[in-house]
Amino acid sequence: MAVEKLQFQAETKRLLDLVVNSIYTNKEIFLRELISNASDALDKLRIESLTNSELADDSAPEIFIIPDAATKTITISDNGIGMTRDEVINNIGTIAKSGTKDFLDKIRESSNAAAQELIGQFGVGFYSAFIVAEEVELITRKAGTDSAVKWTSDGAGEYELEDFNKDSRGTTIILHLKKEFTDDDGEYNFTDVYQIERLIKKYSDFVRYPIKMNFETKGKEEDAPTIEIRTVNSMKPLWTRSKSEISQDDYNEFFKQQLHEWENPLEILHVKAEGTVEYTALLCIPKRAATNLYYSDYEAGLQLYSRHVFIMDKCKDFLPDWLRFVKGLVDSPDLPLNISREILQQSTGVKVIGKALEKNILKQLSKMLKDDRDKYLEFWAQFGKSLKIGVYNSMFDNKAKDSLKDLLLFQTSKEDKFSTLAEYVERMPDFQKQIYVAPGKDAAAIKNLPQMELLRDRGLEVIYLTDPVDEFTIQVLNEYAEKPFQSITREDFELDDAESQKTKAEVEEIAKTQGDLLKDVKEAIGGNVKEVRLTSRLKSGAVCLVTGEGGPSLSMEKTFAAMNNPLFKATQILELNPNHAVFNKLQNLHALGKDAPEFKNLCTTLYSLALLIEGVMPDNPAELVNKITELLTK
Numbered sequence: 001m002a003v004e005k006l007q008f009q010a011e012t013k014r015l016l017d018l019v020v021n022s023i024y025t026n027k028e029i030f031l032r033e034l035i036s037n038a039s040d041a042l043d044k045l046r047i048e049s050l051t052n053s054e055l056a057d058d059s060a061p062e063i064f065i066i067p068d069a070a071t072k073t074i075t076i077s078d079n080g081i082g083m084t085r086d087e088v089i090n091n092i093g094t095i096a097k098s099g100t101k102d103f104l105d106k107i108r109e110s111s112n113a114a115a116q117e118l119i120g121q122f123g124v125g126f127y128s129a130f131i132v133a134e135e136v137e138l139i140t141r142k143a144g145t146d147s148a149v150k151w152t153s154d155g156a157g158e159y160e161l162e163d164f165n166k167d168s169r170g171t172t173i174i175l176h177l178k179k180e181f182t183d184d185d186g187e188y189n190f191t192d193v194y195q196i197e198r199l200i201k202k203y204s205d206f207v208r209y210p211i212k213m214n215f216e217t218k219g220k221e222e223d224a225p226t227i228e229i230r231t232v233n234s235m236k237p238l239w240t241r242s243k244s245e246i247s248q249d250d251y252n253e254f255f256k257q258q259l260h261e262w263e264n265p266l267e268i269l270h271v272k273a274e275g276t277v278e279y280t281a282l283l284c285i286p287k288r289a290a291t292n293l294y295y296s297d298y299e300a301g302l303q304l305y306s307r308h309v310f311i312m313d314k315c316k317d318f319l320p321d322w323l324r325f326v327k328g329l330v331d332s333p334d335l336p337l338n339i340s341r342e343i344l345q346q347s348t349g350v351k352v353i354g355k356a357l358e359k360n361i362l363k364q365l366s367k368m369l370k371d372d373r374d375k376y377l378e379f380w381a382q383f384g385k386s387l388k389i390g391v392y393n394s395m396f397d398n399k400a401k402d403s404l405k406d407l408l409l410f411q412t413s414k415e416d417k418f419s420t421l422a423e424y425v426e427r428m429p430d431f432q433k434q435i436y437v438a439p440g441k442d443a444a445a446i447k448n449l450p451q452m453e454l455l456r457d458r459g460l461e462v463i464y465l466t467d468p469v470d471e472f473t474i475q476v477l478n479e480y481a482e483k484p485f486q487s488i489t490r491e492d493f494e495l496d497d498a499e500s501q502k503t504k505a506e507v508e509e510i511a512k513t514q515g516d517l518l519k520d521v522k523e524a525i526g527g528n529v530k531e532v533r534l535t536s537r538l539k540s541g542a543v544c545l546v547t548g549e550g551g552p553s554l555s556m557e558k559t560f561a562a563m564n565n566p567l568f569k570a571t572q573i574l575e576l577n578p579n580h581a582v583f584n585k586l587q588n589l590h591a592l593g594k595d596a597p598e599f600k601n602l603c604t605t606l607y608s609l610a611l612l613i614e615g616v617m618p619d620n621p622a623e624l625v626n627k628i629t630e631l632l633t634k
């Protein structure tokens, strides 16, 4: 077949531009990425040959690296699984991950330094080759087939594919290095055997397959140099060493290598157990949530080893789904080498290990919360949502709920800072019997709710529920330290102090003297509102909308609608402030008769305004604008 020219998928091309053009402080990283891919390819071959005996042959797995000053190239070869032509197109020309577009948009908006950090979220793996190479050739032959293909690209949007001859299975990648990376006087020379040897030791020492290189050994002066092949990496899995022998740097490099991460992890857990089930686990919490963490194409799960031999990737049976952000591996001699995903699901060993790991993770998080609040805040910003989902998922499991509730943080009206529930309760004045919460788009929207004014005046603190999952979490928790949660936007909310009770009684008296007014307002507004009533919860605000007990709130209604569940509707109750001038106006217009257009207009306008406060667009915004302009000019 002739040479075929193909285009990168559009988003791949944009990502490529970014990788190449953003100034990486760390140009060396490409080597670790390509070695990781080679190591994965060897893993895949081993696993496949367990069931396909045709793939098994005598060639021992290895990764070979050849830096070459004469051709200004560095070549990375493996005798792993290789790729078919289609796989090359799908794996190397495409980035199939939800959130890619969002991610790229975010990068475009951010400054360069921030872009570098952001890019760390993304496994750009293979593309890192273009940081150092002006052209990349990839020659690959899939194990069990006899045709090979060569892929060539300068990373500028197109690549070429052609049929090729390759003697044996596996993948060879040749990087034609940019000039600045071949210069002995420059910072880097990736054609230098000893520089490469150092990089392999630094980044890829724990790779489980031998990484080999040719070394020249000079004998006596008159002798020609002889070439010796040496394995550069120690291959000793990090987790088999004792903790005291492992430095923080070792851990960091290990995770980056093992998990294709670009950044050091935020938190590391190294657990060894020798009880009924023996295992070692090396887990981490990444610094940043993956862009697709909450999408269905995110593949959670831990790597599984048995007696240091890789068994499978992305094993989901250890940790509950809400801990999907935890990465790492489990090595246990008590699990059989030849284990299928189905067997794994039934395995009690896996369950025992999983439970213990979950406990360990939560313990470490509560320690972090206690000892290093800043770090916990960093964790929370990335993964707080997962813990809240964890509470929600534990709806029928009080023990699980209890283990999570003290790890939750919420932003509160106390300086808008994040607070645990225990800290909030600790600050509650004696007369306060409930934990006040308020849903809204963000802190600013909640602060401006008319219902907030009185609470602010009384110095009462309110927990902001700004994430759609928050209200669901709170509903599942129901109470904390025997203090029930109470939304200040629910119909049954009232303050317990004497003063509030007094104004409440006054408003009730006023309500008795209003005749048909409230009934007629409700009629004027039409179907959406269940009740119109006077309220003592407003100070300078004229109206507010509250929702009935039990059912969803207005923001939950929005969440349901976004999930295509428009049947879950909030029960709306419109509240009027009898001490506001608008209320007088309403009374006066009502005197014209309940069908007077002036009265009806004011009623519907007030309702629309109450909706707007809640962030709900009225059905007909243009009509609302007309009515308000009319009112303004009267």
Ligand code: ADP
Residues within 6 Å of the ligand: 037, 038, 041, 078, 080, 081, 082, 083, 091, 092, 123, 124, 125, 126, 127, 170, 171, 260
């Ligand atoms: P990632 O490794 O994070 O999936 P990469 O861009 O590094 O992303 O690689 C994309 C895919 O290309 C890999 O998932 C793998 O399927 C394939 N691939 C890359 N390098 C090799 C290799 N040396 N041998 C076989 N397949 C490879």
